[in-house]
Amino acid sequence: MKALIIGGGIAGPAMAMALRKAGIDSVVYEAHPTGAYGAGATMGLSTNGLAALRVLDAHRAVAAAGFSCPRGVMWLGNGRRLGEDVPTPLPDGTTAVQLLRADLYAALHEQATARGVPTEYGRRLVRIDHRGDQVVAHFADGGEATGDVLIGADGMRSTTRRFVAPDGPHPRYCGIVGTNGFARDLDLGDLGDLGLDDECGTFHMVFGRRAFFGYVRREDGQVWWFVNIPSSREPTPAELAAIPAERWRHRLHELLAVDTSPAARIVQASPPGHDWFVSHQMRAPKTWHRGRAVLIGDAAHVTSPSSGQGAAMAVEDAVELARCLRNLPPDQAFPAYQRLREGRLRKVHAGARQVNRSKSATGLSRVLRDAMFPVLMKRLGGPQALSWLYDHRIDFDDKVTTGTG
Numbered sequence: 001m002k003a004l005i006i007g008g009g010i011a012g013p014a015m016a017m018a019l020r021k022a023g024i025d026s027v028v029y030e031a032h033p034t035g036a037y038g039a040g041a042t043m044g045l046s047t048n049g050l051a052a053l054r055v056l057d058a059h060r061a062v063a064a065a066g067f068s069c070p071r072g073v074m075w076l077g078n079g080r081r082l083g084e085d086v087p088t089p090l091p092d093g094t095t096a097v098q099l100l101r102a103d104l105y106a107a108l109h110e111q112a113t114a115r116g117v118p119t120e121y122g123r124r125l126v127r128i129d130h131r132g133d134q135v136v137a138h139f140a141d142g143g144e145a146t147g148d149v150l151i152g153a154d155g156m157r158s159t160t161r162r163f164v165a166p167d168g169p170h171p172r173y174c175g176i177v178g179t180n181g182f183a184r185d186l187d188l189g190d191l192g193d194l195g196l197d198d199e200c201g202t203f204h205m206v207f208g209r210r211a212f213f214g215y216v217r218r219e220d221g222q223v224w225w226f227v228n229i230p231s232s233r234e235p236t237p238a239e240l241a242a243i244p245a246e247r248w249r250h251r252l253h254e255l256l257a258v259d260t261s262p263a264a265r266i267v268q269a270s271p272p273g274h275d276w277f278v279s280h281q282m283r284a285p286k287t288w289h290r291g292r293a294v295l296i297g298d299a300a301h302v303t304s305p306s307s308g309q310g311a312a313m314a315v316e317d318a319v320e321l322a323r324c325l326r327n328l329p330p331d332q333a334f335p336a337y338q339r340l341r342e343g344r345l346r347k348v349h350a351g352a353r354q355v356n357r358s359k360s361a362t363g364l365s366r367v368l369r370d371a372m373f374p375v376l377m378k379r380l381g382g383p384q385a386l387s388w389l390y391d392h393r394i395d396f397d398d399k400v401t402t403g404t405g
């Protein structure tokens with residue numbers, strides 16, 4: 001069997017490695033002329049995502065591209081500590097990591113290339129059709145490729161999805177605009193009296209009065225941070241780009257200085273001028289496959305950045321789909337894969353929607369949030385609350401049958 005993988009972001013190379021483990025050849029077709037781009041954006045990769053990469057023996061290389069973040073602590077903007085999360089590390093001690101998105105892309109590509117996976121850059125899919133049992137990918141450069149299956153790993157604006165689910169859902173704006181940055185030479189030690197310790201690798205999340213702020217300090221003292229700002233209207237990229245960096249910095253100070261947290265100081269200590277992003281989410285289409293084509297990662301289901309799970313879900317998808325294609329013909333493998341994945345994805349999406357509501361609360365709903373949050377966290381936020389998410393492990397050797405899922 002030969003697989004055509006469309007998109008060489010995160011899901012694409014993970015898919016190619018998982019197929020290789022299942023004994024299936026593939027080629028990755030990536031629209032961009034190179035593999036790594038968007039160098040400034042940071043992200044977290046949680047233990048379940050790393051566990052899926054462990055199946056491919058790629059988790060150590062990926063973890064080494066970032067730095068360890070074993071613990072997350074949540075706060076209200078008034079300085080009240082809500083609770084903490086310490087996901088179980090992998091058996092070899094690997095914990096969740098923070099890394100640059102571009103470094104994650106590069107590490108996955110290196111791993112895929114080391115396993116002999118070919119990637120063709122500058123190949124943008126424009127159309128898909130079938131010839132008998134074969135699927136044909138047509139590219140913007142006029143070329144085409146033929147395979148037994150086509151796997152759409154082409155992200156949030158997927159071309160493959162337009163073919164698989166032409167009437168399916170579209171990514172929807174979640175009411176949040178964000179940016180991130182890096183601060184140096186910042187002493188957070190004197191904030192101990194606020195209960196905000198500056199232990200390296202502890203990811204602090206502050207549900208502030210006017211904005212949400214996340215930050216973590218690395219061993220070398222650099223502080224990585226991001227901010228989420230509620231905005232009822234979705235701004236266009238051109239509108240965001242037109243606002244001068246110094247005005248944004250001033251605006252961030254106004255939003256963050258009202259909280260009992262180091263957020264405003266961290267932003268002040270960072271060079272201005274990072275990219276802005278707009279959060280989207282999209283539920284999966286009713287059917288994730290059509291003919292010999294199937295969707296994985298953001299092409300199948302856009303998971304809002306608030307879940308911290310988009311990349312992890314993309315890798316889990318890849319490993320599960322490879323298991324299914326190893327054991328079943330495509331017409332049975334695709335539905336089995338969807339059955340294995342859709343319930344988990346629904347749960348992740350529901351969680352992200354809840355977090356987005358909390359992050360974008362303003363006025364009275366923000367007051368209610370601050371009153372209810374501590375109670376809810378006490379009731380629902382025990383140490384095992386998210387074990388269904390972080391402790392998820394895929395048994396690659398387990399045989400998939402038509403009844404699986």
Ligand SMILES: Cc1cc2nc3c(=O)[nH]c(=O)nc-3n(C[C@H](O)[C@H](O)[C@H](O)COP(=O)(O)OP(=O)(O)OC[C@H]3O[C@@H](n4cnc5c(N)ncnc54)[C@H](O)[C@@H]3O)c2cc1C
Nearest residue numbers: 007009010011031043044125154155297298308309310311
């Ligand atoms: C600001 C931000 C923060 C995030 N933070 C986190 C986080 O902390 N943790 C987490 O797990 N996730 C996070 N995510 C989500 C995560 O980045 C995505 O879910 C993940 O990148 C999905 O991987 P993917 O391979 O499906 O899609 P992508 O990474 O988007 O890759 C798709 C690839 O397909 C290529 N492509 C597109 N169209 C075509 C075409 N027609 N032909 C060929 N190639 C094509 C693209 O160039 C791209 O390389 C965040 C996302 C954003 C925007």
